[in-house]
């Protein structure tokens with residue numbers, strides 16, 4: 001029997017070797033978070049991921065998804081399908097809910113510093129589809145990785161105009177993901 005919890009921990013340390021998180025390749029890993037993107041009823045094949053990685057003076061966001069719908073041009077009142085509005089939303093809750101208007105569970109745009117839409121911390125560049133595939137990375141200094149853990153990522157049906165309030169007229173929500181901490 002050991003006297004203290006600390007001694008006990010020390011024993012385990014020597015017995016089982018280095019804990020995984022102090023193992024050399026992981027020791028200097030930048031802070032990271034990720035979200036798995038899953039399509040809803042309007043884009044059932046949509047899937048992929050988003051990574052958030054701490055870099056000097058900000059965060060690099062990297063996204064890769066498959067299964068976006070074909071581009072459709074707009075006319076009159078009909079909005080084009082694609083390029084796709086892409087944002088962080090307030091709530092990391094991806095419940096389909098209404099099949100005609102899915103993922104309302106993710107709430108409105110994440111807007112920690114009370115800016116107009118177009119300048120929300122979570123207003124991202126639109127996603128271009130290449131026959132359903134999209135890959136993009138960009139830099140932002142509007143948040144730290146830890147700030148976005150637990151938020152929702154939403155990919156929309158229509159382009160973001162970066163102007164209409166409160167959400168850029170980006171239309172229905174094709175896919176949703178919850179931002180989670182990556183690694184230890």
Ligand SMILES: [Cu+2]
Nearest residue numbers: 086087154167
């Ligand atoms: Cu959005």
